[in-house]
Amino acid sequence: MKRRALLSSLAAGSVAALAGCNERGNATTGTTTHDDSTRTTTPTTSDAPTPPDTGLADATTAVFETRDRTISLLGGRRRLPSGLVMRAWLSATATADHPARVTATLTNDTEYETTLRLDEVPPFDTTPHASPGRDYDHTLYLAPTERHGFATTVPAVARAESGGWYLDGPPDRWQPEAVELAPGETLVGEFAVVPERPDSFPPGRYAFGYTDDPLTLSAWQSSQPGPTEESAFEDATPPAFAEQSPAWYHDATPETQAFLRPSAERVDAPAAVEFTLHNHRTEPLSGNVYDWTLYKQVEDDWYHIAPWAIPVPLTPLAPGDTHTWTFHAFSGPSVECENAVALGHLGGGRYAFHVNMSSESGPTHAALFDIDAPAVSVTPTEDVSVEREYRLVRASTPDDGGDRATLVVQRTDDADTRLLPEQVMRPRNRGLRNTLPFFEDGVQKVRLRTTDGVVDDALHGGEPERVFRYDGNAFAAWRA
Structure with missing residues (x-):
């Protein structure tokens, strides 16, 4: 009052x-x-x-x-x-x-x-x-x-x-x-x-x-500003994100004042899903409409799929206003879609779309959705050439005139961090995409001659070493 x-x-x-x-x-x-x-x-x-x-x-x-x-x-x-x-x-x-x-x-x-x-x-x-x-x-x-x-x-x-x-x-x-x-x-x-x-x-x-x-x-409606339809995930209890605890769409009630509604909760790839954030509060939601994240759930953990970088303008959402993110999911390579988020190489499973918009002291917002698609196979880019020397594979991408560098990936004993095929196939992991497929039986190490930027991205921009698990095996990566 x-x-x-x-x-x-x-x-x-x-x-x-x-x-x-x-x-x-x-x-x-x-x-x-x-x-x-x-x-x-x-x-x-x-x-x-x-x-x-x-x-x-x-x-x-x-x-x-x-x-x-x-x-x-x-x-x-x-x-x-x-x-x-x-x-x-x-x-x-x-x-x-x-x-x-x-x-x-x-x-x-x-x-x-x-x-x-x-x-x-x-x-x-x-x-x-x-x-x-x-x-x-x-x-x-x-x-x-x-x-x-x-x-x-x-x-x-x-x-x-x-x-x-x-x-x-x-x-x-x-x-x-x-x-x-x-x-x-x-x-x-x-x-x-x-x-x-x-x-x-x-x-x-x-x-x-x-x-x-x-x-x-x-x-x-002042008394019931939230959604009245039932969610397909009404009884779901997804794990918490590492740094944020969002308000989930499937937990929204008619009394919920702000919610992220998906246009579909189960889709067959390729498919488009619209995620619309509704603000039925009497004050704005603040944050950044470019600060969205796609996660995939495997067992009891979330894995960050995209994006790699986020623009940082302040973009509040006024009372009564909405903002819609259109997301196109592809099981194979993506097709560019105007005014939309398009991601390829997404396998079947449960995903979450999260947006970092909130009231002054309230939660951010997220929605679950399932994609029906074949499992993702990690394949190298078409421009890579390889030769094997016993337990070593030498790989190379064409010289485009930029600075050259070498990424070394080798089997190791153990690792805590897990990488999914959907993550390896992202552009930022191009260096791992052009090394991991060559670890056939007996191969212990892959040396990739590529551009300096590809090596930086594979090592998260300057880390001396990256250790991870992929497909049941542990690997270490570093700059030669």
Whole structure:
């Protein structure tokens, strides 16, 4: 309730900043109509409300008091091709006295007087409305209120017996087709968030406008923000990761506020699986969307499969927002997939997709999935040449003009670390891929003449020696 009170006081401050406006006290409002199709208003800069500090996530959130809904406004900051700046934010939640409200400003911070058509500038188009996906039976409107600075019509809204507010009448052209703004001028609009019918406000994403990054209201059920479908791994107890304890999708309940949902939990390779992180909290998840990891479970241990390196930008996930990672799994060589993660040489078994995104003190997120595929065979690259001298195999890759080095791999007595075929076939282990397949009966050592970078990668970038188990045998690797 503390967060709701904070939002209410923010709304009161924003409303007081609008010149010449009076608080509406009744539960149902009438319709006010003006004749202008193009309006020009000239409020001073000091009349315009100050947008809240939304931080990197750039979103505002409201928990309704009138129905079981929480909404978040996304995409409320943009510079238009004309050079003007649009800002929009949730300035009040829905109460028994009024619907939820969105305040929006349009500022001309250029040096020129500008006439702007509003048909592609939500929420200032003539009748701002949106539906969740393609469900056009449920339409949400941003209806101008009496505090709107230049609306041509102020529609009536009413409160249903069930508690929710709605549009009390047919939609109309509520705002002018164009406005004129002098240099430094700011226009202010306030809108009621109301569905077309009393009980027609399903959870979903309501996108206003047709740009790639529209103004969006994301709505979810406050009491049950999590998944309701059953997971195929409902009774699974996967081992813990070495450094993190994630919140697993299969443990999520309808009350779970943030979860990583896979589009499928069992697939046959080749296959694509989408992992979508949903944030139904009222604060952002922080972290890095590039910081994902694929693990494979063998017995009671997880083995890191990919990636090798991670870019490090901070990429928060706003309340109500989602982020999707598309993962393509191949049993053989991978095929490049645009805007997706594509990994080849993945054998059958249980995997986990983990993302390092969390609330301030909460867990990260992960999802289990099974791949049905043949076991992976470790094979050398096509460009390697070999010759055997009794117990020694000499291998070589072509000289590409770079620095050359030699990797030595030899049988040893024991090792604690295990390598899976899926790991050996990763590009970073190219040096091991071009040595381990040549350990036939009687071979004790393989010397690979290759590039300096390949040797560095095989030794984890500078370790003097790497000792590991592979296929039931122990090996040691070092730079000659």
